[in-house]
Amino acid sequence: MEFEAQLLQQLEIEKDREIINRRPVRIDPARIRRRVWLNNLLQRVFSLSTAFAIAVLAILFYQIISQSIGWLDWQFLSSNLSIFPEKAGIWGAIVGSIGLILIVIPVTIVLGVSTAIYLEEYATEGRLRDFIRINLSNLASVPSVIFGLLGLSLFGRILHLGSSILAGGLTLSLMVLPIIVVSAQEAIRAVPGFLRDGSYAMGASKWTTIWKVVLPIALPGILTGSILSVSRAIGETAPLVVLGIPALIMRVPTSVMDDFTALPIQIYYWTLDSVLTREYANLASATIVVLLLVLFLMNSIAIIIRNKFQKSY
Amino acid sequence: MDGRTDVRKMIQDNISHKANRVDAVMPKFLLVMASMSVLTTVGIVLTLFFDAFKFFRQVPLSEVFSTDLAPLSADPSFGILPLINGTIFTSLIAMMVAVPIGLAAAVYLSQFASFNKRKVLKPMLELLAGVPTIVYGFFAYSFVTPLLMRLIPSLGSKNVISPGIVMGIMIIPMVASLSEDAMNAVPDAMREGALGLGSTRFEVAVKVVLPAAISGIVASFVLAISRAIGETMIVTIASGSNKNFSFDITQSMQTMTSYIVEFTSGDAGAGTTGYYSLYAVGLILFVFTLLMNLLAQYISKKYREVY
Numbered sequence: 380m381e382f383e384a385q386l387l388q389q390l391e392i393e394k395d396r397e398i399i400n401r402r403p404v405r406i407d408p409a410r411i412r413r414r415v416w417l418n419n420l421l422q423r424v425f426s427l428s429t430a431f432a433i434a435v436l437a438i439l440f441y442q443i444i445s446q447s448i449g450w451l452d453w454q455f456l457s458s459n460l461s462i463f464p465e466k467a468g469i470w471g472a473i474v475g476s477i478g479l480i481l482i483v484i485p486v487t488i489v490l491g492v493s494t495a496i497y498l499e500e501y502a503t504e505g506r507l508r509d510f511i512r513i514n515l516s517n518l519a520s521v522p523s524v525i526f527g528l529l530g531l532s533l534f535g536r537i538l539h540l541g542s543s544i545l546a547g548g549l550t551l552s553l554m555v556l557p558i559i560v561v562s563a564q565e566a567i568r569a570v571p572g573f574l575r576d577g578s579y580a581m582g583a584s585k586w587t588t589i590w591k592v593v594l595p596i597a598l599p600g601i602l603t604g605s606i607l608s609v610s611r612a613i614g615e616t617a618p619l620v621v622l623g624i625p626a627l628i629m630r631v632p633t634s635v636m637d638d639f640t641a642l643p644i645q646i647y648y649w650t651l652d653s654v655l656t657r658e659y660a661n662l663a664s665a666t667i668v669v670l671l672l673v674l675f676l677m678n679s680i681a682i683i684i685r686n687k688f689q690k691s692y
Numbered sequence: 693m694d695g696r697t698d699v700r701k702m703i704q705d706n707i708s709h710k711a712n713r714v715d716a717v718m719p720k721f722l723l724v725m726a727s728m729s730v731l732t733t734v735g736i737v738l739t740l741f742f743d744a745f746k747f748f749r750q751v752p753l754s755e756v757f758s759t760d761l762a763p764l765s766a767d768p769s770f771g772i773l774p775l776i777n778g779t780i781f782t783s784l785i786a787m788m789v790a791v792p793i794g795l796a797a798a799v800y801l802s803q804f805a806s807f808n809k810r811k812v813l814k815p816m817l818e819l820l821a822g823v824p825t826i827v828y829g830f831f832a833y834s835f836v837t838p839l840l841m842r843l844i845p846s847l848g849s850k851n852v853i854s855p856g857i858v859m860g861i862m863i864i865p866m867v868a869s870l871s872e873d874a875m876n877a878v879p880d881a882m883r884e885g886a887l888g889l890g891s892t893r894f895e896v897a898v899k900v901v902l903p904a905a906i907s908g909i910v911a912s913f914v915l916a917i918s919r920a921i922g923e924t925m926i927v928t929i930a931s932g933s934n935k936n937f938s939f940d941i942t943q944s945m946q947t948m949t950s951y952i953v954e955f956t957s958g959d960a961g962a963g964t965t966g967y968y969s970l971y972a973v974g975l976i977l978f979v980f981t982l983l984m985n986l987l988a989q990y991i992s993k994k995y996r997e998v999y
Contacts, residue, residue, distance in 0.1 A: 522922025
């Protein structure tokens with residue numbers, strides 16, 4: 380007992396000595412002021428760089444809209460291409476873009492949703508599932524121009540589709556496939572497990588459960604994802620140019636096997652031509668306005684669907 | 693009146709009827725659909741290798757790795773170095789714009805911005821990512837280049853600086869959102885601990901959050917490089933098709949992607965060496981971007997701090 384008390388006393392003394400010997404803590408107001416000043420300065424720098432990115436966006440919109448004023452009218456939308464800038468219109472390009480959408484939507488929804496259902500509902504943990512997943516994430520980052528080369532070989536030359544709407548639509552479908560798969564996967568994963576269990580408990584088979592319970596609930600998410608992937612597809616230029624879309628198509632396409640032009644392609648050729656004739660830059664910006672409006676509309680619909688129909692459990 | 697047997701009979705009927713036939717077929721059908729994405733990759737690799745192989749058989753390696761590129765002249769030459777040079781320069785300029793601004797935006801959004809500001813700013817940045825690249829190409833060529841010409845009078849109408857900068861602006865949202873995700877994954881307890889010890893927000897960001905999120909941030913840079921290398925329309929429009937090997941960024945340079953676009957729209961006949969050269973360039977581009985992606989995945993997996 381005595382020994383313990385002695386030890387405690389010893390410790391007390393050492394603690395006191397340590398506190399006495401410790402360097403006194405001094406609050407340095409100048410240093411704190413400097414640190415706060417630096418903090419405030421950099422907060423401003425960081426917020427300005429965010430603002431810079433958004434300002435560029437504003438300048439871009441302003442520039443394009445101001446150049447399109449006077450050119451974007453009904454005549455421009457409804458008439459066909461012409462060698463005279465004043466008479467040129469984008470009706471053919473609009474029809475071409477709609478044709479592309481009509482191919483991309485069914486192909487990507489069937490392929491993408493099937494893949495997502497397989498990965499989420501059927502595939503067991505293992506090599507095959509990991510392989511498909513890694514493959515999808517790598518496919519998502521393949522440059523779009525490479526998909527153009529694939530389309531040129533596979534659809535253009537081997538399947539003899541040439542540079543038709545069908546070839547372009549299929550090429551774009553493969554390109555946006557990873558986007559729709561990932562969003563459909565998320566939508567399916569968000570369906571709570573107790574609904575599946577309830578369905579099984581009622582005697583429903585696996586496919587009936589997926590078809591009648593999981594998919595209807597996941598539908599808004601799937602639709603949102605497919606709209607976003609389609610809007611990615613119609614803004615894409617490089618794969619179509621690589622497929623060999625001719626520069627000047629005067630005829631409005633009437634079937635999926637026809638050669639065609641689309642809105643982004645028209646923007647590309649008119650931008651290149653603006654070196655020779657200034658007016659082509661106006662035509663290009665008017666087309667950009669149309670393209671951006673279409674994209675804006677599609678994205679708004681996607682957001683509305685997501686907010687209105689998505690239930691949370 | 694035994695209701696239970698009725699239900700059991702109904703289930704038995706269901707099981708023995710077509711329902712289970714569908715159940716047997718659907719997994720197979722879905723597997724076939726799921727393998728389409730794998731087939732797409734196989735298709736890409738096969739077409740690239742197949743035609744690139746023909747190219748490498750026709751053109752000696754010493755010529756491929758030369759600085760002499762003249763695919764359309766009477767005595768064609770297929771040196772690939774000018775294209776790699778152009779790709780590196782445009783991507784480098786893009787990264788010089790995208791990395792500091794993207795990272796600053798990420799720090800601002802995750803450390804400084806109030807909830808309400810974040811709710812407004814984030815969708816606006818995402819809008820920047822949603823603009824098609826052809827629109828950026830037009831913007832670079834018809835607005836940024838003339839603007840830069842006032843600052844640098846010797847600037848060519850096709851040059852490397854303007855598409856580089858615009859490409860960087862295009863990539864900012866990507867760097868910002870990926871880096872921000874990495875920073876948000878850092879637990880709040882660490883942030884609050886540092887703040888509680890008297891750090892300023894900036895010190896928390898630089899000394900606590902950045903080191904903890906560094907793997908995700910570096911991975912976002914690598915993915916951004918891969919995106920810049922593969923970007924096509926901006927460089928095709930604004931950087932032109934000068935095939936000389938030079939280091940003058942005020943003049944036109946051709947990148948790998950714009951070579952592919954220029955040559956296909958120039959109607960290269962199938963079967964010529966020029967046609968196969970597209971696939972050789974495509975193969976190199978594909979390998980470049982694939983390596984960058986694998987590197988990004990490796991970095992974010994290997995150096996991730998787990999809390």
